[in-house]
Amino acid sequence: MTTPNNLVYDRPEAFTEMPTHYCPGCTHGVAHRLVAEVLEEMGMIDKTIGVAPVGCAVFAYNYFDTDFVEAPHGRAPAMATGIKRVLPDRVVFTYQGDGDLASIGMGEIVHAAARGENLTVIFINNANFGMTGGQMAPTTLPGMKTSSSQNGRDVETQGYPIKVSEMISTLDGVGYCVRRSLHDPKNIRLAKKAIRTAFETQVRGLGFSMVELLSTCPTNWGMTPVNSLKFVEEHMIPAYPLGDYKISDAIKQIKV
């Protein structure tokens, strides 16, 4: 097949042929694509080992054309640690939702970050447990209705949201920790740049890198895809400010 010379958009080579299973309007698909594009641009498809979570991205291994392993719920950073410690010259990344990373897997992520494991974590914050039907997550906003906070999250009884990037960035082992959003093209471009920097951080052995991505879950939020994007902009970003939470000096020198 010849490539038309006005082609501006194509399937990244780092993707397999498999169509994704995500709901219409879900930004998991966008996040996947960004990771795939970065792996391809960096020429690392062949040396990457991905670690899939338990959550909607459980089938991530079907979509990336790289070696992949499937972790128990929340344990991806520990599995990734095991892989990276025996294969230090490979690229290892985990892809985790907020239930996976901030609830059941809080211990694993904090300690992988504290140890300064040379891995990259793509953290999808959609403020709920998507896969199991939209229950409250540690990241659910105060007052937000979910299937297990049906009157809206009551912080008196259900606690406060956990701001993961703010927390992780306090750890000395972390080289790079930023929060971006996937709600419009400009922010998607910024997210891609951050993912690229995160992988560069790993390749150069500069420590733990994590990109938190504010994401949508139209299905469980009970919103149209467009309204979901608006919800991210109007409600998620004020609660989870976008920004660079930690960029070590060595990483600041990296030009991507």
Added chain:
Amino acid sequence: MPKELWKGNEAIAEASVRAGLEAYFGYPITPQTEILEYLSRRMPELGRAFVQAESELGAINMVYGAACTGVRVMSTSSSPGVSLMMEGLSYIAGTEVPAVLVNVMRGGPGLGNIAPAQSDYNQAVRGGGHGDYPRIVLAPASVQEAIDLTALSFDLAEKYRMITMIILDGSTGQMMEPAEMPTMMEIKRKDFEWATTGAMNRERRVLSSIYLNPLDEEKTNLRLLKCWQDVQASEVRYKEYFLDDAKYVVVGFGTAGRVALSAVREARAQGIKVGLLRPITVSPFPYEALDQLTGQAEAFLVTEMNMGQMLDDVLLTVRGRVPVEFYGRPGGVVPFHNEILDEIKRIASGPLTVKSNPRDSWLTRMAA
């Protein structure tokens, strides 16, 4: 190689290094901590991976990750820690990757105590983690055997792509004995056709244990069973003592088997025709050897440092053909050899009947 004085736990650590251990992940818990401590020095000195994980959950999932790359990897723990590892073990079984786990058992349930016990037999041989999967379980009774079985455990794990577990108790882990250590094996990374090491000029690989279609999961379960039948056919190991003319047969593994051997020797000196079968693989269990002995034995005595967990396997084999008696010391109590000797004498003086469950009469005697 000459014999050297080795402490059980450290012997296991060094034996694993010499067997080609490339990565160790663990968490402190008595009475196995010396393994972790020893390897914290030994592994980095050889340029191999060592991580003291944040928890047993962390440790076993690091093992799982490293196992996916096809290297020799191990964790060690003791009862409460092994309970935490059960999630990871089930995933390792479901993904069919090889790994070694050592459980230096202590008294339980709960936090229990740190004294030697055989409290986790059922957890070890019956699965422990969720799902339908078998597992190889080796039970050493001396420091030398712990060394030999450590080396074997890696071969078996790789051969059958499954977890091999070594269960011993605090006394074998803590005692020092003269033992011979094998020479250092050279590490040669094998290119397993399933290992996820980065695609590098080959088709990509995926390791997972998800089979959304029940028919696929069923197929996987049946494949695990088929593989297990191969293990049962080739890997049963046990030791026999004085069984040729034995009228009474004691069955015990690990330390309980070792104490029983002293009792059997003394009973022999007193003219009682008694022998000992000591399973080394408690899974696969030596059902066949025991079945054959059922033709010759007038009674069996099962002795364990628990409330009769292996006893059920013996009862399954004997199937009421001859009387089976039980003597156990749970909770971290190690039986003295004269306690077992008394049991042997009691059985030899008969008459015994086949009871519904020998555990009942044992409990009555214990309470008295």
